[in-house]
Amino acid sequence: MDRQRLSSIAHSHHPIAAPISGLSLNRLLRRAGRRPEARILDLGCGEAAWALQALAHYPDGHADGVDLSPYALERAADAAAERGLAERLTLHERDARAYVPDGDYDLVLCVGSTHALGGFSETLRLAGRHVKADGILMVGEGFWQVPPTPGALAALGAKPDDHADLAGLVDAAEQAGWAPVYAHVSDTAEWDDYEWSWTGSLTEWALDNPGHPDAAGALTAAREHRDQWLRGYRNMLGFVTFVLRRI
Numbered sequence: 001m002d003r004q005r006l007s008s009i010a011h012s013h014h015p016i017a018a019p020i021s022g023l024s025l026n027r028l029l030r031r032a033g034r035r036p037e038a039r040i041l042d043l044g045c046g047e048a049a050w051a052l053q054a055l056a057h058y059p060d061g062h063a064d065g066v067d068l069s070p071y072a073l074e075r076a077a078d079a080a081a082e083r084g085l086a087e088r089l090t091l092h093e094r095d096a097r098a099y100v101p102d103g104d105y106d107l108v109l110c111v112g113s114t115h116a117l118g119g120f121s122e123t124l125r126l127a128g129r130h131v132k133a134d135g136i137l138m139v140g141e142g143f144w145q146v147p148p149t150p151g152a153l154a155a156l157g158a159k160p161d162d163h164a165d166l167a168g169l170v171d172a173a174e175q176a177g178w179a180p181v182y183a184h185v186s187d188t189a190e191w192d193d194y195e196w197s198w199t200g201s202l203t204e205w206a207l208d209n210p211g212h213p214d215a216a217g218a219l220t221a222a223r224e225h226r227d228q229w230l231r232g233y234r235n236m237l238g239f240v241t242f243v244l245r246r247i
Contacts, residue, residue, distance in 0.1 A: 001214040001217050001218060001221070004068070004069040004070070004071055004072070005071050005214075006202070006218065006221060007046075007069065007071075007072070008047075008069060008071035008072050008075065009201060009202055009205045009218070010198045010199075010201050010202045010222075011046065011047065011072075011197075011198065011201065012201040012205070013197045013200070013201045014193070014194055014197035014198065014201070015046070015047040015049040015075070015079070016049045016050070016194075017046040017047065017049065017112055018111050018112035018140050018186075018194065018239065018241075019186040019190045019191040019193070019194035019195075019239050020111070020140070020184070020186055020190055020194075020239070020241060021189075021190050021193070022053075024184050024186070024190065024241075025049075025050065025053055026053065026057075027184065028138065028182070028184055028241055028243060029053060029054055029057045030057070031181070031182040031243050032054075032107055032136045032138060032243055033136075034057075034058055034061075034106045034107050034136065035058070035106065036058050036059050036060040036061065037058070037060040037061055038054075038058040038061040038106040038107055039061065039062055039063075039103070039104075039105045039106050039107075040054045040055070040058070040061055040062070040063035040064070040105060040106065040107045040108075040109070041063070041064050041066070041099075041101065041105040041107070041108045041109065041127075041130050042054075042063060042064070042065045042066065042108075042109040042110075043066050043096040043099065043108065043109065043110045043113060043116065043117065043123075043127055043130075044066070044067055044096050044110055044112070044113025044114075044115075044116040044117070045065035045066060045067045045072075045073075045076065045091075045109075045113075046067055046069070046072045046076070046113070047072050047075040047076045047079060048063075048065040048072075048073075048076035048079065048080065048089060048091065049079075050109050050111055051063040051064075051065045051076075051089060051109065052076075052079060052080060052083060052085055052089065054107060054109070055085050055088050055089065056083075056085075061088065061106075062088050062089075062090070063088065063089050063090070064089075064090050064091075064092060064101065064105075065089060065090070065091045065092065066091075066092045066094060066096045066099045067091075067092075067093065067096070068093065068094070068095060068096075068116075070093055073091045073093055076089070076091055077091060095116075096110075096113070096116045096117055096126075097116070097117055097118070097126060099130075101130055104130065104131065104132040104133075104135065105130050105131060105132060105135060106132055106135050106136070107135060107136045107138065108127050108128075108130050108131045108135065108136070108137050108138070109138045110123050110127045110137075110138070110139050110140070111138065111139065111140030111241055112140050112239075113140075114139065114140075114141050120139070120141045120164075120169060120172060121172055121176060123139055123141075124137070124139065124172070124173060124176040124177075124178055124244075125176065127139070128176070128177075128178070128246075131246070133246065134245075135245075136243060136244065136245060137178060137242075137244040137245075138241065138242065138243055138244070139173075139241070139242050139244065140239060140240070140241040140242075141169060141239070141240060141242075142163055142237050142238065142239050143163050143164055143165055143166050143168070143169050143237075143238045143239070143240060144160075144163050144164070144165050144236065144237065144238070145165075145166075145235065145236055145237065145238040146235075146236055147160075148160060148163075148233070148236050148237075149236065151231060151232050152232045152233040152236045152237065154232065155227075155228035155229070155231065155232025155233050156228070156232065156233055156237065163237070166185070166238065166240060169240065169242075173242060173244060174247065177246055177247050178242075178244040178245065178246060178247065179244065179245055179246075179247045180242045180243065180244055181243050181244070181245050182242075182243040183240055183241065183242045183243065184240065184241045185238060185239070185240045186238065186239040186240070186241075188235065190239075191234070191239070195225075195226070195229045195234075198222075198225065199222040199223075199225055199226040199229075200222075202218050202219075202221060202222040202225075203218075203219060203222045205218060206218040206219040206222070207219075
């Protein structure tokens with residue numbers, strides 16, 4: 001199955017597409033504290049759950065969502081229409097690294113999508129270019145909660161230096177000229193909900209479409225991912241979402 005299609009199905013029941021609850025998402029947006037007419041940019045937006053919720057917080061605002069996946073953007077457009085926000089959300093099917101806006105933004109989001117910009121430090125640089133002088137950059141990134149075991153590294157296909165610890169991420173942000181004014185560290189319940197939703201949505205789709213040529217592959221992908229999580233990186237890989245301002 002096409003990777004973008006697989007991801008779209010896997011996130012059917014968890015469009016936030018990161019190990020973060022709806023309550024935590026809303027708390028982060030409240031802490032961002034932007035004006036009602038805020039301009040919002042979501043880089044690697046997926047189904048635009050963050051951008052749409054931001055528009056609910058900023059009732060006179062407008063958001064741009066950028067992603068390469070046509071499946072995710074189709075779901076984003078449907079969700080915007082269902083919530084009556086279609087006129088305030090513009091979706092762009094393009095590489096987030098090459099996005100050229102027509103102005104600066106009050107709030108720039110890149111949560112769980114730093115890979116699309118080349119990693120955490122590169123995200124601070126590239127996404128930061130779009131933030132107004134007094135604006136907010138909100139970035140969600142993985143980190144090692146504890147030193148990774150060989151099993152965790154194998155499950156993730158990672159090396160020990162692929163992720164910093166939490167203090168290392170804060171250091172990297174400050175070295176790049178950004179100060180954390182708030183942060184949310186995802187807890188085990190948020191991780192478990194995300195992973196069970198990811199694997200379960202894919203499994204349900206395969207069971208509901210037994211004649212589909214991708215059904216067996218979807219079941220295998222769900223089973224492999226679940227095994228990598230439960231036997232590999234559970235309680236080792238953490239996730240933090242920073243609310244950042246320029247120093």
